[in-house]
Each structure stands twice: as structure tokens, then as C-alpha cells.
Amino acid sequence: MTRRKKIYEGKAKTLYEGPEPGTIVQYFKDDATAFNAEKKDVIEGKGVLNNMLSEYFMTGLGAVGVPTHFIKRLNMREQLVRACEIVPLEVIVRNYAAGSISKRLGIEEGTAMPRPIVEYCYKDDALGDPLVTEEHIAAFGWASQQDMDDIVALALRVNDYLSGLMYGVGIRLVDFKIEIGRIYEGDFQRLVVADEISPDSCRLWDIETGQKLDKDVFRRDLGSLTDAYTEVAKRLGVMPKQANPVSKPTLIN
Structure with a gap:
């Protein structure tokens, strides 16, 4: 072999x-x-x-x-x-408060967001993947404004799909993160969902009991x-x- x-x-x-x-x-x-x-x-x-x-x-x-x-x-x-080519961002969509947003903003875990909130973290393990804004992304050239429009649209479509899928089996999609890649086809590029989508990259709670079915089980020794x-x-x-x-x-x- x-x-x-x-x-x-x-x-x-x-x-x-x-x-x-x-x-x-x-x-x-x-x-x-x-x-x-x-x-x-x-x-x-x-x-x-x-x-x-x-x-x-x-x-x-x-x-x-x-x-x-x-x-x-x-x-x-x-x-x-x-x-x-991976865009150097983690794109996070939050439907309910959990994890870092609860700590940053003092929002009780499990609070429903008024609408899905999209956040970005700069992919750099040495820096701890810091939270960044669209201003940072534009200023440092990590993605163009058109890219950002497309990334948000992709993230929200993924959210719609996953939310409905999980709800149908009694699971609440609390939040998730995805990575976006650029694929070049001749003179054109298109953005695609890359990396993985799994319980490692989502928060999933049982709708009835609130039981955690994601990596928080490992984080919190549950x-x-x-x-x-x-x-x-x-x-x-x-x-x-x-x-x-x-x-x-x-x-x-």
C-alpha cells in the first residue's frame, strides 16, 4: 500500500x-x-x-x-x-445563548436569540481564535465584502437546514460553527462549506430534557x-x- x-x-x-x-x-x-x-x-x-x-x-x-x-x-x-483555500475565519451562528456569548454579555444560557446571530473568529490557535468584526476582516483582507455577503448567506442556509433537521428528531440546535473554503474554477471562485459539521462543531440539546449531546459533554465532564x-x-x-x-x-x- x-x-x-x-x-x-x-x-x-x-x-x-x-x-x-x-x-x-x-x-x-x-x-x-x-x-x-x-x-x-x-x-x-x-x-x-x-x-x-x-x-x-x-x-x-x-x-x-x-x-x-x-x-x-x-x-x-x-x-x-x-x-x-480556507478563509481564515470560524463562522459561528447562534440561535440560543451558550458558551462564550453567555460569558461575554451576561446572557443566561439557553436564552433564545431574537434572531440568529452570526459571529466570526480569526483562525489562529496561538491567539485562541479571537472574536473579530467585519471591519477587521475587510481591513486585513481576509475576505471581500462580496465574500462576506455570500458567507452570511451560506451560514444562514446551513442554520435553516440543520435547525429543521434537528428539531424533527427532538434536538435543539443551539449554535454551530463552520469553515468556508474557496474553490477556483478557471477565472472564477465559489465559496463552499468546508471542514466538517458534527457534534464537535455544534451545540445540540435534547428539546425535552436539555441534555447535552455535543462536545460540552467532554468540556464539562458530563x-x-x-x-x-x-x-x-x-x-x-x-x-x-x-x-x-x-x-x-x-x-x-
């Missing part, structure tokens, strides 16, 4: 050169981090669940006309995606992270309802 060339290794994924020009293989790791990697652990099966769930969300977005970099899932831990992610996968039909939480997977398909 030919050893693939590693392009980049992040906290949750490793990227390799793809089999064709313009493609990348994303490998989902079991590593879990929080508080800018101050808290770390390895959660067996987490990468498998995030790979399957991200495939499900990206495929669904594509079906409703939201462009993504996703091509196909290759196996239990890997997916093939289009290579793109129980088993794989149990929480497995519950999301079962409700969405990504895994059979009778399935056990993923642990030390050996199946390759």
Missing part, C-alpha cells in the same frame, strides 16, 4: 493528498480537545461517529443546494473532499462523549437504534 503524503494535522483531523489532483483525504481522529487544547483526551470511536455524521450533514446540504467540499466517504474514518454522539446518530438514522456506541471499530467499507 502506497504511503500517502500528509498535508496537515489538526486537533481533530489529519489531511492527506487525495488520489486525484484537487482532492484531499480527511482522516477523522479520536482526539478530543477543549479550551484551546488545554484539555485533551482520546475518545475511542469519536472519529468514526464524526465522519459518518459529517457525511450525513454535508450530503443533506448538497441535496438542498448548499455547496460543500464533500465528495464521498471512503471508509469508517476517511472521506474524500475537494481541495480548497458523561460519555461517544454515548452522546451515538444518540445523535441514532435519532438521525445514521446508526441503527439498537446499535451500541462505537468503540475500537474494525469494519472497513
